[in-house]
Amino acid sequence: MSWLRKPLAQVADLCLGKMLDEKKNKGDPMPYLANVNVRWGEFDLDSLREMRFEPNELDRYGLKHGDIVMCEGGEPGRCAIWKDEVPGMMIQKALHRIRPGEELDYRFLYYSFLYKGRNDGFSGLFTGSTIKHLPGQNLAKVEVRYPSRPEQERIADTLSAYDDLIENNRRRIKLLEESARLLYREWFVHLRFPGHEHVKVVDGVPVGWERKFVPDLIAINPKERIERGKEAWYVPMAALSETGMTVDRGDFERRTVHTTVKFRTNDVLLARITPCLENGKTGFVYFLDEGDIACGSTEFIVLRGTSVSPYFVYCLARTYDFREHAIKSMIGSSGRQRVQVGCFDEYWVALPPSSQLSEFDGSVAPMFKQIAVLDQQIERLGQARDLLLPHLMSGDVVSSTESLEAT
Template sequence: MNWPTQKLETVADFCLGKMLDQKKNRGEHLPYLANVNVRWGEFDLADLREMRFEQHELDRYGLKYGDIVMCEGGEPGRCAIWKEQRSSMMIQKALHRIRPHDCLRPEFLYYFFLHKGRTGHLASLFTGSTIKHLPREKLALVEVPVPPRSTQDQIASVLSAYDDLIESNRRRIQLLEQAARLLYKEWFVHLRFPGHEHSRIIDGVPEGWEKKTAFEVMDVLSGGTPKTTNPSFWEGDIPFFTPKDVTDFAYSHDTEKSITEAGLKNCNSNLYPKDTVFITARG
C-alpha cells in the first residue's frame, strides 16, 4: 500500500511524563500511570500511586480520550490507548504521551504502534546496553503512514471490534475463574463439599482423605534462561515463559519471548507439557 508517510513529530503532539520528586513537586495529589501500569494493549489500574501536580501541568501531563501511552524504558514501545478508564489520570516520566493531530484517528495510530512494538520494529531506536530506552528524539523520527481518513476509520473499526470481543471474553473468563476459586475455597478450605454433613473430620481432613507433601504428588522443577547475548537462542518457535507472562487468568496462551531448539538445549529448563503449573520464584 503506497500510503504517504510523515514523521511522528509532524502528525502528533507528544511528551514525557512528570518526574517524581516529593521535595519539589507542588499542587494537588492526583493518580498517575507509571511504567508498570502500562501493558500491551491495556492498563493495570489496580495499584495506582499519586503525585502532586500544579494547575499549569494538568494539560501537559494529563490524559485525554484517545491518547496513546507508551513505555520509554523497561520494555520500550509497550503501549495502550487511553479511553477514560478513570478520571484525572496523569503520567510519570517513564512514559510517552502521544496525542495525534486531526489527520490521524487515535485508534489507527495506536494499532500502528502496537504492531511495530510487538514485532520488534522499534528496537533499532532503543538506546542503552543493559536497560533499554526509547528517547523522545528517536520516537519523533518514526515514519507514520497517513492514509485517507475513511481508510483509517475502516481499519480502526475492524480492529476495535475484535478488541471489544476479546475484552468481553476476558471479563467472562474472569467471572468464571472467580467462581471456580470460590467453589474451591468452599469445598477444600471450609470443607463444605457435597455430602460434608455426613463426613467425619479427622486430623483436619474428611475421613478417607490423606495429607501429603507437594514432593509426594508432583514433580517440583526449576527453569533456566539461555544466554541473552546469543541471538541464535532466541526468536524461535518455542514459547519461553517468564514472570511477565503471569496474568489474572489460570491459563497462559502466549508468551512475550520465544527460544529456538538450540536455546532449549543450552539452558537448564525442560520443555514443559500443557497443564504445567508455573509459580514465580521472584520478580
Template sequence: MSTWEKYRLGDIADLSLGKMLDEKKNRGDMFPYLANVNVRWGIFELENLREMRFEPKDMERFGVISGDIVMCEGGEPGRCAIWNDAVPGMMLQKALHRIRPKIGFNYQFLFYSFLYLGKTDGFSHLLTGATIKHLPLQSLAKLEVKAPPLAIQERIAESLSSYDDLIENNRRRMTLLEQSARLLYEEWFVRLRFPGHEHTRIVEGVPEGWHKVPLGKIVGKIGSGFTPRGGDAAYLPEGTPLIRSLNVYDDQFQDDGLAFISDEQALSLAGVTVESKDILLNITGASVARCCMAPERYLPARVNQHVMIIRVDREKADPFFVHKAINSDERKRQLLSFAQKGSTREALTKEMVSKFEIVVPPVGLMRQFGGVASQVFQQRETLALQNQKLRAARDLLLPRLMSGELVA
C-alpha cells in the first residue's frame, strides 16, 4: 500500500458541468445531449435521446470525447460511466459532471475508483440536500482518490475491465436477439407477411379475422405497486426484489438500481406479485409507457407505485405478442398520448390501460409468434444471468484491488 497516494480529484482531472436546459436562452444548432437518466453504472442508455441548441463556443465546454467519465450530479450522485463516442457530437446537460483525467491517470482506473466509492457510500460526505441529494462541482473537486503509479493503475483496470468486456459482449448479443424478435413482429403484424398471408383476405387494411381489442378484454389482471414503508431507507442488499421505473426500458429490463425489501414487508403489503410472463409498464414521469417482460431471474418480485403489472389471459392472447404490440411504434405513440391527456404530469391509470386498444390476430397465430419470442426471451435471460454472475465476480475483486490488498 506504500506506493499508493491520495489525490484530490480536482488536481488530477479537469471537471466541468453540462449546460442548463433553457429553450428561451439557448442558441445555436441542435445536438443530442446526455441527461441523468441516460447514465447508469458503467453503461449509457441511449434510446430516445433529446436535443438542445449549442453554439460553437459550447463544443469544448459541454462536449464529451472518448475516455471522459460522465457522472450524475443528482438522482444517484456519483453514478457514472465511461464515454466511448457511441454517438458523434454528444453534449451534456447540467445534471452531469464531465471528468477528464490528466496525464498520469488511467480513466478506467478512475471509473473503478468511483464504482468502489459508490458501493461503499464514499460520496455521502460530499452530498448536499435534505431529501434530494446533489454532488456540487466544488465538492466533487475535493473528493479524495487513492491511486498507485500509472503502470499499476493500468493493470488493475485491465483486470476489472476483462469482466466488463464480457458483460458488454453479452449485452450486444441480447440487443441482437431482441432486434430479431422485433423484426419478426414487424414482418408478421405490421407488413402483414405472416404465415398464410397469401390466402387471407385484407378488409379495410386488416386481415380477415383480426380485431381491434381493448387490453381490458384480453388481460386477466392489471395491478400497480406501492411505496415501501420507510421509503429508500427500507431498501436492503437482498430480500424480495422491488422493481422501479428505472429498471423498466422498452424491450429490456435494467438490473442497475434494482432495490430489495424485506420478505416480511413484501408479504404484509397488499397488491400484485410479479409472476412469469407478466408485462411491466411504467405509468408516470419521463419514462412513462416504457414496457418490458418481467425478468424470470428476479421472480417473485414486487413493483413500486410507478410501475404497472399487466397479466395477459393466456386463453385469449399470448403475452409476448401483447408486449410487442404495446411497444410497436404506432401503439407507443398512442399510449403516450393517453398519458398526456388531462394532466400536467404524464401518467397512465388502470382505466386508461384497460381501454387502450391493440389489433389482435387469431390466437393460433399469436401463439406461433409467442413460441419464437419466448425462445428469444429465454436466451436473453440466460445471457442476463451470466452478466449478473460476472458483475458479482468483478465486485468481489473490486475492493481487494482498489484497496491495494491484492496486487494486480
C-alpha cells in the first residue's frame, strides 16, 4: 500500500509557546516547559519554572496527552511526546506544540520526527548562522509521509516497545540512586546511622569518628596520562546529567588530541563553572573499561576517593553543603565564574570508623552496579530501535516480537 505525503500543517495543529516577559505577563502562575526541559523522547521535569497565564491562554499554550513538544532553537527538531506527566503544563516560546489530527497516530508522528532528526531531515529548514532555529512557518512545511492508520499503529507499537523498556529502566535507575543518596544523608549528614542512639555527638562529630578535610580522603584532579596520539573517549559537559549519575554517551567523541582533564572508572566528575554546577551537573564514571583512561571538558573537577569509596565520594558531591561550599568559592566574570579547587582544603567531613564505611559501601555498591547495567541496557535498546527506524519508516515492517527477540 502506498504512503501519503502531506505538509505537517495539513495533518496537525501547530502552536509556538508564550513569550516569557515578567513585566507584561498576567494571570495565575503555572508550570511551563522551556527548551532545556525537552530531550529526545523524554522530559527533564526536575527544574520547572512558572510564568503567568490568563484563562484565555490555557487552551492555546496548554498541553494535552499525545501532544508532541519540539524545540524551536538549541537543537531544533528535538522532541518528545507529552503524556500528562504534570497537570496544567504550559509551554514557552522556545517550543512548538504539535497536535496531530485524526489521520495520524501521535507515536508514529514522533518516530517520523526522530527519523528526520537522526538523518538531518530538519536542517534545510533552519534559520540563523550560529544559533539555529526552526520557525513555525518552516515547521509547517515539513513533509510527513505516512501509511494507513492501522499500519501506523503497528509501526508505533513496535518502536514503543523499545521505548517502554527504556523508560522503565530510567525509572529504576532514578529509584536506585535516590535510595543510595538517601542512605548517605541519613548516616553521614543527619547522623542517623545504625546505633546512633548510643553514640554521643561532640561539635558535630560522633564519638569515635574523625574530622577530616576533603584532600585527606579524596584526590582532586589526580594526574593521569594518555599516550600522545592514542585515541580516547572525550566526555563533554553536555553529557552530564543535572539530576543523576548517568551520562549521555551520545555526546561522547573519540579523540587523539586530549585535554588536561583525565579520569578512569569510578572517578566522579563535578562541573566547576556556572551555571552547570548550580544546575547539578555531576557524573559517576561507570562507562569505561577497567584500566581505560578518558579525557573531558576542562570545566570538570575530577574527584577520586583515596580513603573512602567512589560511592561515598559521589554521594558527598551531591550534598547541598558540599556544593554550596564550592559555589561560594567561585570567582571570575559574570556568567563565567569557576570553582577554586583550593576551597576543598577547608571543607571537612565527619569520617566514621572503617566498619561503618564498609557497611555503607556494602549497601550501596549493588545499587551503583545495577545502575550501570540498566544504563547499558538503555544504550543497547536505543541502538536496536534506531536500527529498526529506517526500515519501519520505509514500510519494511518487522513484528515487535521478532524485533525484541533480536536484541
